[in-house]
Amino acid sequence: MAIKQLIEAPLVVVTNREPYVDERSNNGIRTIQKAGGVVSALDPLLQDIGGHWIAWGSGSADIEVSPGGKRQVPPEHPRYTLHRIMLNQEEIQGYYAKYSNQGLWPLSHMLIERAQFSRRAWQIYRNVNQKFAKRVSAVSPEGAWVFSHDYQLSLLPAFVRKSRPDVAIAHFWHIPWPPLTIFRLCPQHQEILRGLLGADVLGFQSELDVDNFLNAVERTLKVPVDRDTGMVTWQDRHVHVKSFPISVDFAAIQQLVETPRIRRWVRGIRRHIEHRDQILGISVDRADYTKGLLPRLDAIKEFYSLYPQYRERVTYLQVVVPSRTEVAEYRRFYDRVAKKTQEVNQLFATSSWTPIITLPHSIDRPRLMGLFRAADFAVVSSLVDGMNLVAKEFVAAQVDKRGVLLLSETTGAANELENEAFPINPLDPEGFANTLHEALSISADERAARISTMRAHLMKHTIYDWMEDIFLTLKMAAQSYV
Structure with missing residues:
Protein backbone atom coordinates (compact mmCIF):
# COMPACT_ATOMS: atom_id res chain seq x y z
CA MET A 1 0.00 0.00 0.00
CA ALA A 2 1.50 3.33 -1.09
CA ILE A 3 -0.05 5.03 1.95
CA LYS A 4 2.17 3.03 4.26
CA GLN A 5 5.28 4.65 2.79
CA LEU A 6 3.75 8.11 3.22
CA ILE A 7 3.31 7.87 6.97
CA GLU A 8 6.53 8.96 8.59
CA ALA A 9 5.32 9.01 12.19
CA PRO A 10 3.23 6.87 14.55
CA LEU A 11 -0.47 7.12 13.64
CA VAL A 12 -3.26 7.92 16.11
CA VAL A 13 -6.86 7.77 14.80
CA VAL A 14 -9.65 9.48 16.74
CA THR A 15 -13.34 8.92 16.01
CA ASN A 16 -16.60 9.08 17.90
CA ARG A 17 -17.55 5.48 17.02
CA GLU A 18 -15.16 2.59 17.56
CA PRO A 19 -14.04 0.06 14.93
CA TYR A 20 -14.73 -2.94 17.21
CA VAL A 21 -17.55 -3.23 19.76
CA ASP A 22 -17.85 -5.84 22.50
CA GLU A 23 -21.46 -6.80 23.22
CA ARG A 24 -23.03 -9.14 25.75
CA SER A 25 -25.32 -11.80 24.34
CA ASN A 26 -27.00 -14.98 25.57
CA ASN A 27 -23.92 -16.86 24.43
CA GLY A 28 -21.44 -14.62 26.19
CA ILE A 29 -19.45 -11.69 24.83
CA ARG A 30 -19.05 -11.27 21.10
CA THR A 31 -16.86 -8.77 19.25
CA ILE A 32 -18.45 -7.00 16.30
CA GLN A 33 -16.44 -5.20 13.66
CA LYS A 34 -18.27 -2.05 12.64
CA ALA A 35 -18.91 -1.24 8.99
CA GLY A 36 -18.31 2.11 7.34
CA GLY A 37 -15.97 3.79 4.90
CA VAL A 38 -13.51 5.21 7.43
CA VAL A 39 -13.33 1.98 9.44
CA SER A 40 -12.94 -0.19 6.36
CA ALA A 41 -9.98 1.92 5.22
CA LEU A 42 -8.20 2.80 8.45
CA ASP A 43 -8.55 -0.54 10.25
CA PRO A 44 -6.45 -2.44 7.66
CA LEU A 45 -3.92 0.40 7.66
CA LEU A 46 -3.46 0.26 11.43
CA GLN A 47 -3.33 -3.52 11.30
CA ASP A 48 -0.48 -3.14 8.84
CA ILE A 49 1.57 -0.39 10.52
CA GLY A 50 0.34 -0.51 14.13
CA GLY A 51 -0.75 2.50 16.14
CA HIS A 52 -3.62 3.70 18.28
CA TRP A 53 -7.36 4.24 17.76
CA ILE A 54 -9.30 6.34 20.29
CA ALA A 55 -13.09 6.19 20.36
CA TRP A 56 -16.16 6.16 22.58
CA GLY A 57 -16.57 2.73 24.16
CA SER A 58 -20.27 2.23 23.47
CA GLY A 59 -20.56 -1.57 23.64
CA SER A 60 -22.36 -3.24 26.54
CA ALA A 61 -19.26 -5.31 27.36
CA ASP A 62 -16.61 -2.74 26.44
CA ILE A 63 -15.65 -1.94 30.03
CA GLU A 64 -15.46 -5.59 31.00
CA VAL A 65 -12.91 -6.50 28.31
CA SER A 66 -10.90 -3.25 28.35
CA PRO A 67 -8.71 -3.04 31.47
CA GLY A 68 -7.55 0.54 31.79
CA GLY A 69 -9.73 1.42 28.79
CA LYS A 70 -7.44 -0.46 26.38
CA ARG A 71 -8.26 -3.31 24.01
CA GLN A 72 -5.92 -5.01 21.56
CA VAL A 73 -7.60 -5.47 18.18
CA PRO A 74 -8.50 -7.37 16.12
CA PRO A 75 -9.14 -9.78 19.02
CA GLU A 76 -8.04 -12.89 17.12
CA HIS A 77 -4.78 -11.33 15.80
CA PRO A 78 -4.01 -8.14 17.75
CA ARG A 79 -2.23 -5.54 15.64
CA TYR A 80 -2.98 -2.18 17.30
CA THR A 81 -4.44 -0.65 20.47
CA LEU A 82 -8.03 0.55 20.74
CA HIS A 83 -8.44 3.09 23.55
CA ARG A 84 -12.04 3.34 24.74
CA ILE A 85 -13.40 6.56 26.22
CA MET A 86 -16.08 5.56 28.70
CA LEU A 87 -19.03 7.96 28.96
CA ASN A 88 -21.76 8.04 31.59
CA GLN A 89 -25.42 8.56 30.69
CA GLU A 90 -25.29 12.32 31.25
CA GLU A 91 -22.26 12.60 28.94
CA ILE A 92 -23.91 10.48 26.25
CA GLN A 93 -27.01 12.66 26.34
CA GLY A 94 -25.23 16.02 26.47
CA TYR A 95 -22.30 15.37 24.14
CA TYR A 96 -23.83 12.95 21.66
CA ALA A 97 -27.62 13.06 21.65
CA LYS A 98 -28.12 16.76 22.38
CA TYR A 99 -25.25 18.99 21.31
CA SER A 100 -23.94 16.87 18.43
CA ASN A 101 -27.15 15.41 17.03
CA GLN A 102 -29.82 17.91 18.03
CA GLY A 103 -27.58 20.93 17.53
CA LEU A 104 -24.66 20.64 15.12
CA TRP A 105 -26.15 17.91 12.89
CA PRO A 106 -29.37 19.70 11.82
CA LEU A 107 -27.66 23.09 11.66
CA SER A 108 -24.91 21.76 9.39
CA HIS A 109 -27.58 20.27 7.14
CA MET A 110 -29.31 23.68 7.07
CA LEU A 111 -32.44 22.43 8.81
CA ILE A 112 -32.45 25.32 11.25
CA GLU A 113 -35.93 24.75 12.63
CA ARG A 114 -34.74 21.40 14.03
CA ALA A 115 -31.56 22.71 15.70
CA GLN A 116 -31.57 22.92 19.50
CA PHE A 117 -28.71 24.20 21.64
CA SER A 118 -28.35 24.47 25.39
CA ARG A 119 -25.56 25.83 27.58
CA ARG A 120 -25.58 22.66 29.67
CA ALA A 121 -25.22 20.39 26.63
CA TRP A 122 -22.41 22.61 25.36
CA GLN A 123 -20.49 22.29 28.62
CA ILE A 124 -20.80 18.50 28.52
CA TYR A 125 -19.76 18.45 24.84
CA ARG A 126 -16.71 20.54 25.72
CA ASN A 127 -15.80 18.31 28.66
CA VAL A 128 -16.07 15.14 26.57
CA ASN A 129 -13.87 16.68 23.85
CA GLN A 130 -11.33 17.42 26.59
CA LYS A 131 -11.57 13.83 27.79
CA PHE A 132 -10.80 12.57 24.26
CA ALA A 133 -7.95 15.08 23.93
CA LYS A 134 -6.33 14.02 27.21
CA ARG A 135 -6.24 10.43 26.02
CA VAL A 136 -4.80 11.49 22.65
CA SER A 137 -2.11 13.53 24.41
CA ALA A 138 -1.30 10.67 26.77
CA VAL A 139 -0.93 7.90 24.18
CA SER A 140 0.54 9.78 21.20
CA PRO A 141 4.27 9.07 20.73
CA GLU A 142 6.61 11.98 20.06
CA GLY A 143 5.86 13.61 16.69
CA ALA A 144 2.82 11.41 16.04
CA TRP A 145 0.29 12.07 13.29
CA VAL A 146 -3.23 12.44 14.71
CA PHE A 147 -6.13 11.83 12.31
CA SER A 148 -9.39 12.95 13.98
CA HIS A 149 -12.90 13.04 12.61
CA ASP A 150 -16.14 14.92 12.40
CA TYR A 151 -18.49 17.26 14.20
CA GLN A 152 -18.61 15.37 17.49
CA LEU A 153 -14.93 16.23 18.06
CA SER A 154 -14.67 19.77 16.74
CA LEU A 155 -12.83 21.07 19.83
CA LEU A 156 -10.30 18.24 20.00
CA PRO A 157 -7.62 19.68 17.64
CA ALA A 158 -7.11 22.83 19.74
CA PHE A 159 -7.09 20.90 23.02
CA VAL A 160 -4.47 18.48 21.68
CA ARG A 161 -2.44 21.31 20.14
CA LYS A 162 -2.24 23.06 23.52
CA SER A 163 -0.83 20.07 25.38
CA ARG A 164 1.09 18.38 22.53
CA PRO A 165 2.48 20.98 20.11
CA ASP A 166 4.86 18.31 18.73
CA VAL A 167 2.12 16.26 17.00
CA ALA A 168 0.71 16.93 13.54
CA ILE A 169 -3.08 16.92 13.33
CA ALA A 170 -5.44 16.31 10.40
CA HIS A 171 -9.17 16.66 11.08
CA PHE A 172 -11.82 15.64 8.56
CA TRP A 173 -15.33 17.13 8.76
CA HIS A 174 -17.60 14.54 7.11
CA ILE A 175 -20.88 16.49 6.97
CA PRO A 176 -21.70 19.75 5.13
CA TRP A 177 -20.34 23.05 6.40
CA PRO A 178 -23.21 25.56 6.27
CA PRO A 179 -23.12 29.17 5.04
CA LEU A 180 -22.15 31.74 7.65
CA THR A 181 -25.70 33.08 8.08
CA ILE A 182 -26.72 29.63 9.28
CA PHE A 183 -23.52 28.69 11.12
CA ARG A 184 -23.79 31.85 13.23
CA LEU A 185 -26.98 30.44 14.76
CA CYS A 186 -24.79 28.10 16.77
CA PRO A 187 -24.23 30.05 20.01
CA GLN A 188 -20.68 28.67 20.28
CA HIS A 189 -19.69 29.07 16.63
CA GLN A 190 -16.49 30.97 17.41
CA GLU A 191 -15.33 28.32 19.90
CA ILE A 192 -15.92 25.62 17.27
CA LEU A 193 -13.87 27.53 14.69
CA ARG A 194 -11.03 27.97 17.19
CA GLY A 195 -11.21 24.30 18.08
CA LEU A 196 -10.89 23.15 14.48
CA LEU A 197 -8.07 25.59 13.73
CA GLY A 198 -5.92 23.65 16.17
CA ALA A 199 -5.38 21.21 13.29
CA ASP A 200 -2.62 21.47 10.68
CA VAL A 201 -4.92 20.13 7.96
CA LEU A 202 -8.70 20.56 7.83
CA GLY A 203 -10.54 18.45 5.29
CA PHE A 204 -14.05 18.89 3.89
CA GLN A 205 -16.11 17.01 1.31
CA SER A 206 -16.46 19.79 -1.29
CA GLU A 207 -15.09 23.12 -2.45
CA LEU A 208 -18.34 24.74 -1.32
CA ASP A 209 -17.76 23.47 2.23
CA VAL A 210 -14.21 24.85 2.12
CA ASP A 211 -15.45 28.22 0.89
CA ASN A 212 -18.13 28.37 3.60
CA PHE A 213 -15.58 27.52 6.29
CA LEU A 214 -13.03 30.07 5.09
CA ASN A 215 -15.75 32.69 4.93
CA ALA A 216 -16.70 31.94 8.55
CA VAL A 217 -13.07 32.18 9.72
CA GLU A 218 -12.39 35.39 7.81
CA ARG A 219 -15.52 37.24 8.87
CA THR A 220 -15.95 35.88 12.39
CA LEU A 221 -12.39 35.56 13.70
CA LYS A 222 -10.95 38.36 11.49
CA VAL A 223 -7.84 36.39 10.57
CA PRO A 224 -5.92 36.25 7.25
CA VAL A 225 -7.22 33.73 4.72
CA ASP A 226 -5.54 32.91 1.40
CA ARG A 227 -8.40 31.81 -0.85
CA ASP A 228 -6.08 30.61 -3.62
CA THR A 229 -4.18 28.16 -1.41
CA GLY A 230 -6.83 27.53 1.26
CA MET A 231 -4.37 28.65 3.92
CA VAL A 232 -5.43 30.20 7.23
CA THR A 233 -2.84 31.98 9.36
CA TRP A 234 -3.74 31.22 12.95
CA GLN A 235 -1.64 31.60 16.09
CA ASP A 236 1.65 31.72 14.16
CA ARG A 237 0.80 28.60 12.18
CA HIS A 238 -0.52 27.83 8.73
CA VAL A 239 -3.69 25.70 8.67
CA HIS A 240 -4.26 23.95 5.33
CA VAL A 241 -7.99 23.86 4.47
CA LYS A 242 -8.82 21.65 1.51
CA SER A 243 -11.52 19.57 -0.16
CA PHE A 244 -10.95 15.79 0.05
CA PRO A 245 -14.05 14.03 -1.35
CA ILE A 246 -14.30 10.70 0.45
CA SER A 247 -14.88 7.56 -1.59
CA VAL A 248 -15.18 3.77 -1.36
CA ASP A 249 -12.90 0.76 -1.71
CA HIS A 461 -10.72 7.99 -6.92
CA THR A 462 -10.93 5.40 -4.14
CA ILE A 463 -10.91 5.78 -0.38
CA TYR A 464 -7.19 5.00 -0.49
CA ASP A 465 -6.63 7.97 -2.80
CA TRP A 466 -8.62 10.03 -0.26
CA MET A 467 -6.33 8.94 2.57
CA GLU A 468 -3.20 9.41 0.49
CA ASP A 469 -4.20 12.98 -0.39
CA ILE A 470 -4.85 13.83 3.27
CA PHE A 471 -1.59 12.28 4.51
CA LEU A 472 0.42 13.98 1.74
CA THR A 473 -1.04 17.31 2.80
CA LEU A 474 -0.35 16.57 6.46
CA LYS A 475 3.24 15.61 5.62
CA MET A 476 3.76 18.94 3.88
CA ALA A 477 2.05 20.83 6.72
CA ALA A 478 4.20 19.14 9.35
CA GLN A 479 7.32 20.31 7.49
CA SER A 480 6.23 23.93 7.10
CA TYR A 481 5.48 25.37 10.55
CA VAL A 482 5.88 29.14 10.67
Missing part, protein backbone atom coordinates in the same frame (compact mmCIF):
# COMPACT_ATOMS: atom_id res chain seq x y z
CA PHE A 250 -13.83 0.06 -5.33
CA ALA A 251 -11.76 -3.10 -5.72
CA ALA A 252 -13.06 -4.62 -2.47
CA ILE A 253 -16.70 -4.06 -3.47
CA GLN A 254 -16.13 -5.52 -6.91
CA GLN A 255 -14.41 -8.53 -5.38
CA LEU A 256 -17.24 -8.95 -2.88
CA VAL A 257 -20.02 -9.08 -5.49
CA GLU A 258 -18.01 -11.58 -7.55
CA THR A 259 -17.70 -14.16 -4.76
CA PRO A 260 -19.49 -17.42 -5.59
CA ARG A 261 -22.03 -17.03 -2.74
CA ILE A 262 -23.06 -13.49 -3.73
CA ARG A 263 -23.10 -14.33 -7.46
CA ARG A 264 -25.53 -17.20 -6.76
CA TRP A 265 -27.66 -14.95 -4.58
CA VAL A 266 -27.78 -12.21 -7.25
CA ARG A 267 -28.69 -14.76 -9.94
CA GLY A 268 -31.57 -15.97 -7.78
CA ILE A 269 -32.88 -12.41 -7.33
CA ARG A 270 -32.58 -11.65 -11.05
CA ARG A 271 -34.36 -14.88 -12.06
CA HIS A 272 -37.24 -13.98 -9.76
CA ILE A 273 -37.42 -10.41 -11.11
CA GLU A 274 -37.22 -11.39 -14.76
CA HIS A 275 -39.67 -14.28 -14.41
CA ARG A 276 -42.27 -11.80 -13.15
CA ASP A 277 -41.24 -9.09 -15.66
CA GLN A 278 -40.34 -6.85 -12.75
CA ILE A 279 -38.05 -3.85 -12.27
CA LEU A 280 -36.25 -3.60 -8.93
CA GLY A 281 -35.36 -0.30 -7.30
CA ILE A 282 -33.46 0.17 -4.06
CA SER A 283 -32.55 2.79 -1.50
CA VAL A 284 -30.50 2.39 1.69
CA ASP A 285 -30.61 4.98 4.45
CA ARG A 286 -30.50 5.53 8.15
CA ALA A 287 -33.88 6.73 9.42
CA ASP A 288 -32.73 10.34 9.45
CA TYR A 289 -34.72 13.38 8.33
CA THR A 290 -31.77 14.68 6.25
CA LYS A 291 -32.05 11.67 3.91
CA GLY A 292 -35.31 12.85 2.33
CA LEU A 293 -37.29 9.71 3.10
CA LEU A 294 -40.70 11.37 3.45
CA PRO A 295 -40.42 13.51 0.28
CA ARG A 296 -39.15 10.41 -1.55
CA LEU A 297 -42.31 8.52 -0.60
CA ASP A 298 -44.34 11.43 -1.96
CA ALA A 299 -42.40 11.09 -5.22
CA ILE A 300 -42.97 7.31 -5.39
CA LYS A 301 -46.67 7.92 -4.88
CA GLU A 302 -46.59 10.52 -7.66
CA PHE A 303 -44.72 8.08 -9.93
CA TYR A 304 -47.35 5.35 -9.62
CA SER A 305 -50.10 7.96 -10.14
CA LEU A 306 -48.57 9.58 -13.23
CA TYR A 307 -47.34 6.33 -14.79
CA PRO A 308 -49.85 3.59 -14.02
CA GLN A 309 -48.12 1.29 -16.54
CA TYR A 310 -45.46 0.72 -13.88
CA ARG A 311 -47.89 -0.60 -11.31
CA GLU A 312 -47.23 -4.29 -10.67
CA ARG A 313 -43.92 -3.86 -12.54
CA VAL A 314 -41.70 -1.60 -10.45
CA THR A 315 -41.01 -2.87 -6.96
CA TYR A 316 -39.17 -0.49 -4.69
CA LEU A 317 -37.09 -1.94 -1.84
CA GLN A 318 -36.24 0.58 0.87
CA VAL A 319 -33.76 -0.36 3.57
CA VAL A 320 -34.49 1.97 6.48
CA VAL A 321 -32.18 1.40 9.43
CA PRO A 322 -33.35 2.86 12.77
CA SER A 323 -30.91 5.53 13.86
CA ARG A 324 -30.12 7.40 17.08
CA THR A 325 -33.05 5.74 18.80
CA GLU A 326 -32.03 7.37 22.09
CA VAL A 327 -33.36 10.65 20.58
CA ALA A 328 -37.18 10.81 20.73
CA GLU A 329 -37.40 12.88 17.54
CA TYR A 330 -35.69 10.12 15.59
CA ARG A 331 -38.09 7.49 16.93
CA ARG A 332 -41.05 9.65 15.91
CA PHE A 333 -39.54 10.18 12.47
CA TYR A 334 -39.15 6.44 11.92
CA ASP A 335 -42.83 5.96 12.80
CA ARG A 336 -43.82 8.64 10.25
CA VAL A 337 -41.84 6.87 7.52
CA ALA A 338 -43.55 3.56 8.35
CA LYS A 339 -46.99 5.21 8.31
CA LYS A 340 -46.46 6.95 4.97
CA THR A 341 -45.09 3.76 3.42
CA GLN A 342 -48.23 1.95 4.53
CA GLU A 343 -50.40 4.67 2.97
CA VAL A 344 -48.69 4.35 -0.43
CA ASN A 345 -48.97 0.56 -0.33
CA GLN A 346 -52.67 0.75 0.52
CA LEU A 347 -53.26 2.99 -2.49
CA PHE A 348 -51.54 0.83 -5.10
CA ALA A 349 -51.00 -2.73 -3.82
CA THR A 350 -52.75 -5.66 -5.48
CA SER A 351 -53.34 -9.21 -4.35
CA SER A 352 -50.01 -10.30 -5.89
CA TRP A 353 -47.87 -7.16 -5.63
CA THR A 354 -46.70 -4.69 -3.00
CA PRO A 355 -45.11 -1.54 -4.45
CA ILE A 356 -42.83 -0.72 -1.50
CA ILE A 357 -41.04 -3.37 0.54
CA THR A 358 -39.33 -2.14 3.67
CA LEU A 359 -36.42 -3.80 5.42
CA PRO A 360 -36.34 -2.09 8.84
CA HIS A 361 -32.84 -3.21 9.75
CA SER A 362 -29.31 -3.23 8.42
CA ILE A 363 -28.13 -5.94 6.03
CA ASP A 364 -24.71 -7.56 6.17
CA ARG A 365 -22.35 -5.94 3.72
CA PRO A 366 -21.95 -8.83 1.23
CA ARG A 367 -25.71 -9.16 0.72
CA LEU A 368 -26.18 -5.39 0.57
CA MET A 369 -23.60 -5.12 -2.20
CA GLY A 370 -25.36 -8.05 -3.87
CA LEU A 371 -28.65 -6.14 -3.79
CA PHE A 372 -26.90 -3.18 -5.39
CA ARG A 373 -25.61 -5.47 -8.12
CA ALA A 374 -29.05 -6.99 -8.70
CA ALA A 375 -31.03 -3.73 -8.74
CA ASP A 376 -32.21 -1.95 -11.88
CA PHE A 377 -32.09 1.46 -10.25
CA ALA A 378 -31.03 3.10 -6.99
CA VAL A 379 -32.36 6.27 -5.41
CA VAL A 380 -30.32 8.66 -3.26
CA SER A 381 -32.56 11.60 -2.45
CA SER A 382 -30.96 13.29 0.55
CA LEU A 383 -32.09 16.83 1.30
CA VAL A 384 -28.45 17.70 2.01
CA ASP A 385 -25.51 15.31 2.36
CA GLY A 386 -21.79 15.83 2.81
CA MET A 387 -21.07 13.01 0.36
CA ASN A 388 -23.37 9.94 0.55
CA LEU A 389 -21.33 6.81 -0.03
CA VAL A 390 -24.41 4.72 -0.86
CA ALA A 391 -24.36 6.31 -4.31
CA LYS A 392 -20.74 5.31 -4.83
CA GLU A 393 -21.25 1.82 -3.42
CA PHE A 394 -24.13 1.21 -5.84
CA VAL A 395 -21.96 2.25 -8.79
CA ALA A 396 -19.03 0.10 -7.62
CA ALA A 397 -21.31 -2.95 -7.21
CA GLN A 398 -22.82 -2.58 -10.68
CA VAL A 399 -20.46 -4.98 -12.44
CA ASP A 400 -23.23 -6.05 -14.85
CA LYS A 401 -23.81 -2.39 -15.81
CA ARG A 402 -27.59 -2.67 -15.85
CA GLY A 403 -28.53 -0.11 -13.22
CA VAL A 404 -29.22 3.61 -13.23
CA LEU A 405 -28.63 6.02 -10.37
CA LEU A 406 -31.07 8.75 -9.37
CA LEU A 407 -29.05 11.20 -7.31
CA SER A 408 -30.04 14.27 -5.33
CA GLU A 409 -28.36 17.40 -6.63
CA THR A 410 -27.68 18.47 -3.03
CA THR A 411 -25.31 15.61 -2.16
CA GLY A 412 -21.55 15.83 -2.30
CA ALA A 413 -21.58 12.78 -4.59
CA ALA A 414 -23.40 14.84 -7.23
CA ASN A 415 -20.25 16.95 -7.69
CA GLU A 416 -18.56 13.86 -9.14
CA LEU A 417 -21.38 11.77 -10.62
CA GLU A 418 -24.03 14.25 -11.78
CA ASN A 419 -23.23 14.01 -15.52
CA GLU A 420 -24.05 10.30 -15.68
CA ALA A 421 -26.50 9.94 -12.79
CA PHE A 422 -30.06 11.23 -13.20
CA PRO A 423 -30.27 14.41 -11.08
CA ILE A 424 -33.29 14.83 -8.85
CA ASN A 425 -34.62 17.57 -6.61
CA PRO A 426 -35.85 15.77 -3.48
CA LEU A 427 -38.50 18.46 -2.87
CA ASP A 428 -40.04 18.21 -6.36
CA PRO A 429 -42.13 15.00 -6.29
CA GLU A 430 -43.54 15.41 -9.81
CA GLY A 431 -40.12 16.20 -11.29
CA PHE A 432 -38.69 13.26 -9.33
CA ALA A 433 -41.37 10.95 -10.77
CA ASN A 434 -40.73 12.20 -14.30
CA THR A 435 -36.99 11.63 -13.90
CA LEU A 436 -37.57 8.08 -12.69
CA HIS A 437 -39.73 7.43 -15.76
CA GLU A 438 -36.97 8.86 -17.98
CA ALA A 439 -34.32 6.72 -16.27
CA LEU A 440 -36.35 3.56 -16.78
CA SER A 441 -36.95 4.40 -20.45
CA ILE A 442 -33.36 4.63 -21.69
CA SER A 443 -31.75 1.81 -23.64
CA ALA A 444 -29.54 -0.88 -22.15
CA ASP A 445 -26.58 0.59 -24.06
CA GLU A 446 -27.11 4.03 -22.51
CA ARG A 447 -27.44 2.50 -19.04
CA ALA A 448 -24.18 0.64 -19.54
CA ALA A 449 -22.41 3.75 -20.86
CA ARG A 450 -23.55 5.89 -17.93
CA ILE A 451 -22.61 3.40 -15.24
CA SER A 452 -19.29 2.61 -16.97
CA THR A 453 -18.25 6.27 -16.89
CA MET A 454 -19.08 6.54 -13.19
CA ARG A 455 -17.25 3.30 -12.44
CA ALA A 456 -14.16 4.53 -14.28
CA HIS A 457 -14.16 7.67 -12.11
CA LEU A 458 -14.48 5.70 -8.87
CA MET A 459 -11.76 3.30 -9.94
CA LYS A 460 -9.38 6.27 -10.05
